[in-house]
Amino acid sequence: MHAEDYSATLRSSSLRVTKQRVAVLAAVDTHPHADTETVIRSVRESLPDVSHQAVYDSLHTLTEVGLVRSIQPSGSVARYERRIGDNHHHLVCRSCGLIVDVDCTVGHAPCLSPSHDHGFAVDQAEVTFWGLCPDCRSGGSGPSDQGEGSPEPLSPDV
Ligand SMILES: [Zn+2]
Ligand SMILES: [Zn+2]
Incomplete structure (x- = not known):
């Protein structure tokens, strides 16, 4: 543009x-x-x-x-984007904070129906999927998976 x-x-x-x-x-x-x-x-x-x-x-x-x-995914600062009004959702990596767009989960808005709409006319659903991005899954530099020494094997014979 x-x-x-x-x-x-x-x-x-x-x-x-x-x-x-x-x-x-x-x-x-x-x-x-x-x-x-x-x-x-x-x-x-x-x-x-x-x-x-x-x-x-x-x-x-x-x-x-x-x-x-x-x-603003919880624990993150506010993020801004130009993709507006299409009811898209976000995948957020718990480890590095990467945010990726995902399209409406079933194709037209709102893609999710609440179990009870409490009388609201719902026109939008905002979903945040949390997980680990491919880099973080394969990277192994995460703080928790530094498992160099394997856990003590249980000795089979007593
Ligand atoms: Zn990540
Ligand atoms: Zn987005």
């Missing part, structure tokens, strides 16, 4: 087009599930003087109008 398209995107949400907002949109586009620090670093590549506050403000505004989606 080029800067003009981001301008059009902003205008279509009745937002004033500012350099910061365009740069923040571009940053979130390039770095899906980026945290605020990553967004700031990326924005500074094109706008070296931008302040933390300006980036926070832009992220907040863009999230509020729905141009950016904010997710």
Whole structure:
């Protein structure tokens, strides 16, 4: 996407087009599930003087109008992404924090029905799948699986 398209995107949400907002949109586009620090670093590549506050403000505004989606898996800082409105879900690695998109679990939103809807008209389900990513599964550098010496074998004869 080029800067003009981001301008059009902003205008279509009745937002004033500012350099910061365009740069923040571009940053979130390039770095899906980026945290605020990553967004700031990326924005500074094109706008070296931008302040933390300006980036926070832009992220907040863009999230509020729905141009950016904010997710926050428990134990993680807020992450931002441009894939919005498609009811997709996330796989989160417990070990390294990697976040991967997964499509709606049955194909159309909402993909899950609560056991009791309590009278709500449900239109979205947000699911976080927790586990270990392929790297962490094969890496063996995890803190808990340093099992170099095998456990004492039980001696069969007494
Ligand atoms: Zn991992
Ligand atoms: Zn996502």
